[in-house]
Amino acid sequence: MxxxxxxxxxxxxxxxxxxxxxxxxxxxxxxxxxxxxxxxxxxxxxxxxxxxxxxxxxxxxxxxxxxxxxxxxxxxxxxxxxxxxxxxxxxxxxxxxxxxxxxxxxxxxxxxxxxxxSSPQIILQLISEEVSLGEVLTLLKLRVGELSLIEVTIPQNSP
Known part of the structure; x- marks a missing residue:
């Protein structure tokens, strides 16, 4: 290539x-x-x-x-x-x-x-996601943010 x-x-x-x-x-x-x-x-x-x-x-x-x-x-x-x-x-x-x-x-x-x-935009997005999502971690974004693969950590005492 x-x-x-x-x-x-x-x-x-x-x-x-x-x-x-x-x-x-x-x-x-x-x-x-x-x-x-x-x-x-x-x-x-x-x-x-x-x-x-x-x-x-x-x-x-x-x-x-x-x-x-x-x-x-x-x-x-x-x-x-x-x-x-x-x-x-x-x-x-x-x-x-x-x-x-x-x-x-x-x-x-x-x-x-x-x-x-855009580096500033990427950093802003990462910080915003971290603040708003807590224990949800974005692992991969596909097709310019249309799809995401995420990981969610659920505490053992969660209903």
Missing amino acids: YILIAGAGKVGRYLAQNLSEMHQIGSIDLNQTHLSQLEGKPNITTYKGDATDPKKLEEAGILRADIVASVTGDDEDNLVIAQLAKQVYQIPRVVARVNDPRNQWLFTREWGVDIAV
Whole structure:
């Protein structure tokens, strides 16, 4: 499987290094310093360029990508990259990072995003669930929160 990651900052490098153990990775970024930390690693190919530019995306192999992950530090860029990936190149799965939770409403399937990932939103949700559910533990969410696998601990003295 070929995964194209737009953004080679901390998040992009972490994804590339971990996913490269089982997949071919393309990493595209404007910052050569970020890319140089990935160069020479097995299964990772780096591309210097602007991932909002279709020509640069094509150089980075978007035409053969199974998944595109847009994880730059800029929401506008992430949304443009996601739209290009989904609407122009028909990439089956597009994941986009949401840096500012106020922009979450834009990161939808209509805008080309299959999965939107917002760290502050995830932390808020985890805390809210922990506070409201007590002994109920969410083990796994499927289909973007539509289904959940949960564990409930019932005390022995419970009726």
